[in-house]
Amino acid sequence: MRLIERYIFRRAAGAFLLTLVALAGVVWVTQALRQMNIITAKGAALLVFLEITALALPFLIIVIAPFALIIAAVQTLNAFNAESELVVLNASGASRFVVLKPLMVMAAIIAVAMFVLTTWVSPMALRQLREELTKVNVDLVANIVQPGRFIDIENGLTFHIRNRSGDGSLAGLFVEDRRDPDTAFTYIAERAAIVQMFGKTLLVMRDGVIQRRTPKDGNLSLVDFESYAFDLSGLTPTTTPPVFRPSERPTVELWAGATAPAEADAAAIRNAGRFRSELHDRLSQPLLPLAFAVIAFLALGDARTTRQGRGLAVVTTIVVVALLRGTHFAASSAAATSSAAVAVLYAVPLGTMVVGLWLTATDREPSLPAPIARGLDAASDAVAWVARRLGDRLGLGNGGEAA
Numbered sequence: 001m002r003l004i005e006r007y008i009f010r011r012a013a014g015a016f017l018l019t020l021v022a023l024a025g026v027v028w029v030t031q032a033l034r035q036m037n038i039i040t041a042k043g044a045a046l047l048v049f050l051e052i053t054a055l056a057l058p059f060l061i062i063v064i065a066p067f068a069l070i071i072a073a074v075q076t077l078n079a080f081n082a083e084s085e086l087v088v089l090n091a092s093g094a095s096r097f098v099v100l101k102p103l104m105v106m107a108a109i110i111a112v113a114m115f116v117l118t119t120w121v122s123p124m125a126l127r128q129l130r131e132e133l134t135k136v137n138v139d140l141v142a143n144i145v146q147p148g149r150f151i152d153i154e155n156g157l158t159f160h161i162r163n164r165s166g167d168g169s170l171a172g173l174f175v176e177d178r179r180d181p182d183t184a185f186t187y188i189a190e191r192a193a194i195v196q197m198f199g200k201t202l203l204v205m206r207d208g209v210i211q212r213r214t215p216k217d218g219n220l221s222l223v224d225f226e227s228y229a230f231d232l233s234g235l236t237p238t239t240t241p242p243v244f245r246p247s248e249r250p251t252v253e254l255w256a257g258a259t260a261p262a263e264a265d266a267a268a269i270r271n272a273g274r275f276r277s278e279l280h281d282r283l284s285q286p287l288l289p290l291a292f293a294v295i296a297f298l299a300l301g302d303a304r305t306t307r308q309g310r311g312l313a314v315v316t317t318i319v320v321v322a323l324l325r326g327t328h329f330a331a332s333s334a335a336a337t338s339s340a341a342v343a344v345l346y347a348v349p350l351g352t353m354v355v356g357l358w359l360t361a362t363d364r365e366p367s368l369p370a371p372i373a374r375g376l377d378a379a380s381d382a383v384a385w386v387a388r389r390l391g392d393r394l395g396l397g398n399g400g401e402a403a
Contacts (some may be wrong), residue, residue, distance in 0.1 A: 004098060008080070009106060010108050011080075015071075015364035016068055018109070018393050019075075020061070020068040023068055024060060024061060028056075028057060032049075055126070055129040059122045059126060061117060062117050069293060070293075070296055070317065073297070080099075081304055086174045089303070100301060104294075112286070118281075118286065120286050122247075123248060127248040148161075157175075157178070169191060170193065173192040174186075174188055175188075187205060188208050202230065203231075205225070209225070274336050277333070277343070280335055281335070284345040287346065291348075291351055294357065295324070297356070298365075299316055299317040299366075302365065324348060328344075332345060
């Protein structure tokens, strides 16, 4: 790329990265709040919580990356116009591709990154996320040992702990075992931990006492201990391996389920349409950044004077992008039952790119139908009139002096 193209690319790429980080942070926080019950209700360790929420990031980045691109492109092109750089380029006789090329290069890099995320990283992360959530849901510590609560695990067996640290160790343990009608045990320990050892799940208690009572004669005996293991193997919940959704399966499995469902597993046979929809959604999503870059350039890539407001162009860009993304989402949902919807997944972004590149190569500018353009102009004039009247009422007329 030439010097001016590298300059445009750096400006746009910097804006994209800042926007992507900001949007990803906001979306990650919202997802983290949704999973907060992993700590508050199920008592999982903080590191487990962070790992689970981080595994959702690749999928979130796929969703927000095209929108981060359009925001960065709009901001960059508006800044170039405000600083008269687009005017200078036009006056020097530079081709419109001088501005479009760096945007398309950036969009191509994003598209490649999205392809890797959609076909490999995101399915692997979502699969791992499902496995981690399954572990948390069946984990004994997370489900039955919760601070400050007396929990009956089964008839005659009650657990209580005072606190649990970030590494999963327990403090202030109380266990009452009344399952044997002839003998009741009460275990009290300062510290404890649940460990897997010798193929069993053991509650290892330290620095405590065991109270043994016989209800028939009322005898009570106490035994102090430094370390004692309580077998929990019979209480540990069991689970079957999770059935992974199409979004959590590798792309090769989706391809096999979509092209040869008879040779796939039972889930693929039952959901061949969903497998096909997920497969083509993964393959077509990387086309969206390229289409969005073309839309942003067509709306804002040419220089405009201060009399030619760019607000309408920005609004038009947002509307067109929203319509394109909405059409792609609807086609993705319909692709489970319709082959025509599969074609739409590719035709919409590819058609947008072809039309945009043709308009750019022929030095044409897209224009709205005359009735719509007149209506928007009238609305713009009405807004400007209201703004002037409000300025007069607030004493902001006459160059900002009080009326």
